[in-house]
Amino acid sequence: MSGEALVSVSGLTVHFPVRGSRETVKAVDGVDFTVAAGTTFGVIGESGSGKSTLGRALVCLQYPTAGRILHAGRDPFSLPGAALRRHRRDYQIIFQDPGAALNPRMTILDSVREPLDIARAGSARERAQQARAMLDRVGIGGMMHDRFPHELSGGQKQRVNIARALTVRPRLIVCDEVVAALDVSIQADILNLFADLQQDFGLTYVFITHDLAVVTHVSDMIAVMYLGRFVEIGPAETIHGNPTHPYTMALLSAEPEPLPRAMRSDRRIMLRGEIPSPIAPPSGCRFRTRCPYAEPICAAAEPPWRETTPGRFAACHFAGTGTHATLSEHEILAS
Amino acid sequence: MMPEQINGNEPLLRVSGLNVHFGIGAAAVRAIADVGFTVRKGERVGIVGESGCGKTVTGLALMGLLPRHTTHVTGQMLMDGRNLLELGPRAMQRVRGRQIAMIFQEPMNALDPVFTIGEQISETLRAHFRIGRAEARDRAVAALEAVGIPLPARRYSEYPHQLSGGMRQRAMIAIALACEPRLLIADEPTTALDVTIQAQIIDLLLELSSRTETALLFITHDLGVVASACTRLLTMYAGEIVEDADVDAALVAPRHPYTSGLLRSLPRLTPRKSRLPSIAGQVPSPAEMPEGCRFAPRCAHRGPLCANPVPLIDLGDRRVRCARHAELTLPGCAERRLA
Numbered sequence: 091m092s093g094e095a096l097v098s099v100s101g102l103t104v105h106f107p108v109r110g111s112r113e114t115v116k117a118v119d120g121v122d123f124t125v126a127a128g129t130t131f132g133v134i135g136e137s138g139s140g141k142s143t144l145g146r147a148l149v150c151l152q153y154p155t156a157g158r159i160l161h162a163g164r165d166p167f168s169l170p171g172a173a174l175r176r177h178r179r180d181y182q183i184i185f186q187d188p189g190a191a192l193n194p195r196m197t198i199l200d201s202v203r204e205p206l207d208i209a210r211a212g213s214a215r216e217r218a219q220q221a222r223a224m225l226d227r228v229g230i231g232g233m234m235h236d237r238f239p240h241e242l243s244g245g246q247k248q249r250v251n252i253a254r255a256l257t258v259r260p261r262l263i264v265c266d267e268v269v270a271a272l273d274v275s276i277q278a279d280i281l282n283l284f285a286d287l288q289q290d291f292g293l294t295y296v297f298i299t300h301d302l303a304v305v306t307h308v309s310d311m312i313a314v315m316y317l318g319r320f321v322e323i324g325p326a327e328t329i330h331g332n333p334t335h336p337y338t339m340a341l342l343s344a345e346p347e348p349l350p351r352a353m354r355s356d357r358r359i360m361l362r363g364e365i366p367s368p369i370a371p372p373s374g375c376r377f378r379t380r381c382p383y384a385e386p387i388c389a390a391a392e393p394p395w396r397e398t399t400p401g402r403f404a405a406c407h408f409a410g411t412g413t414h415a416t417l418s419e420h421e422i423l424a425s
Numbered sequence: 426m427m428p429e430q431i432n433g434n435e436p437l438l439r440v441s442g443l444n445v446h447f448g449i450g451a452a453a454v455r456a457i458a459d460v461g462f463t464v465r466k467g468e469r470v471g472i473v474g475e476s477g478c479g480k481t482v483t484g485l486a487l488m489g490l491l492p493r494h495t496t497h498v499t500g501q502m503l504m505d506g507r508n509l510l511e512l513g514p515r516a517m518q519r520v521r522g523r524q525i526a527m528i529f530q531e532p533m534n535a536l537d538p539v540f541t542i543g544e545q546i547s548e549t550l551r552a553h554f555r556i557g558r559a560e561a562r563d564r565a566v567a568a569l570e571a572v573g574i575p576l577p578a579r580r581y582s583e584y585p586h587q588l589s590g591g592m593r594q595r596a597m598i599a600i601a602l603a604c605e606p607r608l609l610i611a612d613e614p615t616t617a618l619d620v621t622i623q624a625q626i627i628d629l630l631l632e633l634s635s636r637t638e639t640a641l642l643f644i645t646h647d648l649g650v651v652a653s654a655c656t657r658l659l660t661m662y663a664g665e666i667v668e669d670a671d672v673d674a675a676l677v678a679p680r681h682p683y684t685s686g687l688l689r690s691l692p693r694l695t696p697r698k699s700r701l702p703s704i705a706g707q708v709p710s711p712a713e714m715p716e717g718c719r720f721a722p723r724c725a726h727r728g729p730l731c732a733n734p735v736p737l738i739d740l741g742d743r744r745v746r747c748a749r750h751a752e753l754t755l756p757g758c759a760e761r762r763l764a
Contacts (some may be wrong), residue, residue: 136619137590243707244476273475273646278690278703285698300619303693326697344624346649348691349674349758354652361621362630364589405670 092163096262096294097125101157104143108369116368117143119318120157125311127261130288130295132309133324134302134341138365139315141298144263148296149181150174162261179209182255186267188247199225199235202254209258219360224253227357228283245276252283256291264296269304281308298340302345306330314338317368317376322409324402334409337377375407383408435506436463437607437640438487443500445479445486445664447711453497454711456482458664466606467638469631471651472674473659473687477708480644483661484610487642489517490528502569504608506594518524523553526601530613536585542569542596543581546603553604568599573629591622598629605637627654648688652676660684663719664709670743676758680745682724687756694758718748726753727752 104120105114117140123130135141146152148159149168157164166177185191192201203221211217225235228249239247241387246270255263261384265284269277281304287293300306306326313323314337322335333339340359347354361380366372372379378388395403398410443482445457457479464470472480485491486498489509503511509520529535537545546565556564562581569577572595585593594614601609611630615623631654634641643655651658651672658675660668660683668681678686686704688694695701706723709715715722721731730748737746747753 103609136621245707274648274687275475275690275704276707278692278701281692282700282703286699302620303691307695307697341620344620345648345693346623346627346653348648348652348676348688348694350652352673353758358624360624364591364618364622395619 093293094127095124095160096127097131097296098160098163099123099148099157102144102147102159103156104140104147104152105155110354113311113369114317116140116371118147118154119368119371121315121318121320123313123320123323125294125296126260127294128288128292129310130303130308132297132299132312134299134305134312135315136300136365138317138368140318140368141315142266144315145183145296145298148262149183149264150178151183161222162273171363179205179258180261181264182258182260182262183264183266184248184251184255184268186270188244188251188271189239194239197236197238198230198242198250201239202250202257205254205258211258217297221253221257224257225250228253228256228287230279237368243276243280245272247281249273250278252280252287256287260293261425262296264298266298267300268297270299270301279305284308302330302341308321314341317365317371319376320405321377322402324399324405328399328402329389332399334402335377335406336381336383336405338404340380377406428657436465437468437504437642438464439503441488441501441503443483443486443502444498445482445491446497447495449495449497453469455714456664456711457486459660460488460664460666462659462666462669464640464642466607467634467640468536468657469634469641469643469655470657470659471643471645472653472661473645473648473651473660473684475646475687475708477663477710478661479664480661481663484527484612484642485646487608487610488521488525490521490527492704519553521602522549522606523604524606525608525610526604526606527610527612528594528597528601528614530616532590532597532617533585535597536584536593541582541584541671542588542599545596549600549603562656565599568603569596571602571633572596572599574599591618591625594622594626595629598626598633602633602637602639606639608642609634610642610644613646614643616645616647623650628655648676648691649693658684660687663714664711665719665746666744667720668743669737670745674743678757678759679755680740680743680750680753681720681747682726682753682755683720685757686723688758689756694719718746 100122102118104118107114133141147184148152161181166174169177181395199221203217205222206217211332222235230249240414269280296423297305297308310327312326313320316337322338333342340361343359359382363380366379373389373394374391375388393405393407395405396409398404442458442462443460446453447456450452460483474480487502491498497509543565546568547561550561550564565578566581567686569580574580574592574595615626645651655672658670658672659666660681662683668684675684681718689702704723717732718735720728728749735746735748737744
């Protein structure tokens, strides 16, 4: 399953200037990870955590302020214009709003064919044929190929977007909240389709979402993002089954479970307040302002990465020391 | 104002035979078909279903907010022995906000951008109570405080764009609850929010509802939200109620294939990386409704009986609209993944 690293990121930083001020929005602020070829890497975080900016940087839609992204060992940002455009075909992105991503004045067949036209791949006839084959593959039948986006449902439009990303045969697809706007049953269909396509085309996914259940279901590795940084990273089953960073614990416990009262875990870590401004993130540990376990050291020093279980790392002064577990028990007793 | 005929057993709200038609004359389509349910005082009812099943239209009909010229609403919505559908616009205005209030998914669209948060609460208060500006202001600040907004006196004079999404939804709840309505309709109130903020808002709604005995009608597509916030589940499909049951009972053993299907398509109830059991097809549009059971074309359990229209069958502890309910054993959340 896991091959060599298709994407490797080190010290990635993306800052945006604030108009009329010298300050910057630190959207992504020092992130390191690798994505093995053929696997799914999940990124989870709240709005404002920088996960979408990270996704855009991965497919060269956003220049990093600092740090490096390597695509199969090559730095795409060092490529000259034409070579970069050619290179980008291998690294595609699909967005949340399936309607906004399609041109309302083009038939869906034309939309799916357009990337091939730009790539000048084969004759016009072949390109149309390829586009039709790809639409069929994602479950959009021939009778719908000449329709316009407004004639399709949300799930169908998202299938068209998937087909369009696939026509140029990419190696990596960044999926940015691709099922967030869909009904649960349609969401299940689309997630199944992603799994099938990964098998058929040997795709690598970076799956960005705020939905823990979705990210756990599809991912091999999960990174939890907070205010521009990763706070925990590791294999999906360990992150979901046994979180060691207090933020991951809080996310998991906030997720409403579709279970009767008797089957739900009553361990709740309620976070106070909201995510702070990325213009001036808190000193030391960025999560400390909302963390129920914060100590003076959390404001003074940035937490180092600790390997809390084999292959899984948490950036917390107390992760894996048992402090959180003890405190949680106190909370249960208190409540 | 209130008639004295309320007896102890009469529910707060009794909806029966509710029909909503969109359009006029031959072009009219029926979006809501014969919907009936009750809400007791302080009860928390969740309405679930996919988009296009009529959840929001039901909420808007209760509020009398559907456009009068292009929709036709018939049936009964009894509150205090009065049929809300027979009230004129002025009388309905006194019910709206005072007896029934509603909050929406996107608070930015529901709040007026050119008035401060406080002014919008005061306005509501002064529309329903004979009070002066100073008292309205005091009560508005108290309402902001009650929904957990820090520095309520300062927030009073801030505009909606100065608040975060979670704070805006709290402000929306403050407006809705300022006049202490007896029923709050919450239409996807947490869908646009992050999970940690969603948990805060749900906790807030539960706390306010139990403190003031306000009944909640929670419209959502998220069965997790219903499980944690509600005591009763109404499943809607294609404009009809297909199941009405106690939440916990419905989650463990749903009796309608649609409820079961919605539950089973949730990723958190299946093993990681396995295929998700989805519901094939999509909700039919009101113009092309199937003759018999409306869910039959998408149902894995359909049989010959399903070609006929199915009534909502009363089973005592729940109601279900399925001709095969007695012979089917449908999977619920008990078949969840083992963590």
